[in-house]
Amino acid sequence: MTDAAISDPAAGRSAPPAGARSLNLPTQWLGVAPFFLFALMFLILPTAYLVLGAFQNDQGEFTLANIYALSQPSILAAYWISIRISLASALLGAFTGLAIAVAIVRGGLPNWVRSATMTFSGVASNFAGVPLAFAFLATLGRLGLVTVLMNTLFGVNIYAYGFNILSFWGLTLTYLYFQIPLMVVIITPAIDGLKKEWGEAAATLGATTWQYWRMVVIPVLWPSFLGTVILLFANAFGAIATAYALTGSSLNIVPILLYAQIRGDVLHNPHLGYALAFGMIFITGLANIFYIWFRTRSERWLK
Numbered sequence: 001m002t003d004a005a006i007s008d009p010a011a012g013r014s015a016p017p018a019g020a021r022s023l024n025l026p027t028q029w030l031g032v033a034p035f036f037l038f039a040l041m042f043l044i045l046p047t048a049y050l051v052l053g054a055f056q057n058d059q060g061e062f063t064l065a066n067i068y069a070l071s072q073p074s075i076l077a078a079y080w081i082s083i084r085i086s087l088a089s090a091l092l093g094a095f096t097g098l099a100i101a102v103a104i105v106r107g108g109l110p111n112w113v114r115s116a117t118m119t120f121s122g123v124a125s126n127f128a129g130v131p132l133a134f135a136f137l138a139t140l141g142r143l144g145l146v147t148v149l150m151n152t153l154f155g156v157n158i159y160a161y162g163f164n165i166l167s168f169w170g171l172t173l174t175y176l177y178f179q180i181p182l183m184v185v186i187i188t189p190a191i192d193g194l195k196k197e198w199g200e201a202a203a204t205l206g207a208t209t210w211q212y213w214r215m216v217v218i219p220v221l222w223p224s225f226l227g228t229v230i231l232l233f234a235n236a237f238g239a240i241a242t243a244y245a246l247t248g249s250s251l252n253i254v255p256i257l258l259y260a261q262i263r264g265d266v267l268h269n270p271h272l273g274y275a276l277a278f279g280m281i282f283i284t285g286l287a288n289i290f291y292i293w294f295r296t297r298s299e300r301w302l303k
Contacts, residue, residue, distance in 0.1 A: 047281060053274035066275035075257065079279065082237055082253040085168060089175035090232035096176070097183025098225065104184075105191045118188065121181035128178050133245035136174045140165050166247045174246055175236050182235065183228055190224040227294030234287040238280060254280055 057063045069075070104114040139146050142159060150156045164170055194217060202212040240255035249256060254276060261273035 050274050050277045050281065053271055054278040056271060056274075058271065066271050067278075069272055070275055070279055074252070075276070078252045078254045078257045081168065081251070082255070083283075085172050085175065085253065086233045086236035088168075088172045089179050089236045090229050092172070093176050093179030093183050093232050094225065094229045097180045098187055100180070101184050101188045101191055105188060106194075117184065121184040124181040125178050125185055128239065129241035130245040132174065132177060132242050136165060136170075136177070136246065140170070140173075166250050168251070171243055171247060171251060171253075174242060175239065179232050179236065183232060186228045186231065187221075187224060190221055194220065223294040223297040227291045230287045230291045230294065234284040234291070237287070238284055 054066050055062055055064065057065065070079075100117065103109060104117050136144075138144055140158075140163075141147065142165075144165075147158060150158060165174075198216050199212055202216060207215070238255065240259060243251065243253055244256055244259065247256075249260065258273050258276040258280070261276060262270050
């Protein structure tokens, strides 16, 4: 009995006092703490402030007058033209970007073409604001490089045919500069997820190339495509720097109208601006919910 007690290393060890026990800190959360802090300070709290301000008056009392004011014809027209520009740029950017992505992934092109395209797309998808507006004015403005060259070499004046960079189609064309690359960046992994065995099985069963794309590829890519279109719509709907630098106040879209209300160019009504921002948050939030839903469906297929 004594020998057993001596040979047991834990026999003479007493339990450490409660105060001497080490604290197990959740160190695994330290890496993501800056992200949560950044999201709280620059996304969650400002959004909550805007939503709260949309339902208050100057005295801080609860009111629905700001929400009712959104039914004004000028505000409804601003929302409508913003939706049209966002939808047009999203659809054109989605189809063009899809064609580029299919070409670089399954078109048999050299690998350096895909690398160069993806690198450019990653940079161009984040290129917006004043530099982008200046680039398009210097290219397609009334005295832009392309405009002057087309008029000098071919005798074609695009402005004589009704084109105007400070218009609906001018802003839509400008948005395409970052919408198309963003589509390429997002849809390329989905095209990469198409398994080679699917095409071989379709060919073994006697399916033509068109039947393979119509019955296999399109149904698989359809959720990813729709989700990306919705994401492009939300991306264009919330853009303000490019539109303001390009068109100023000549094009009455919601971000510019919101900027004018809060800044006080004409009528300083910040709470109406908060209501405008609330409407934008609602539309973009709804778009992102549909994007997440479609994205989940596409990932289920690609697994």
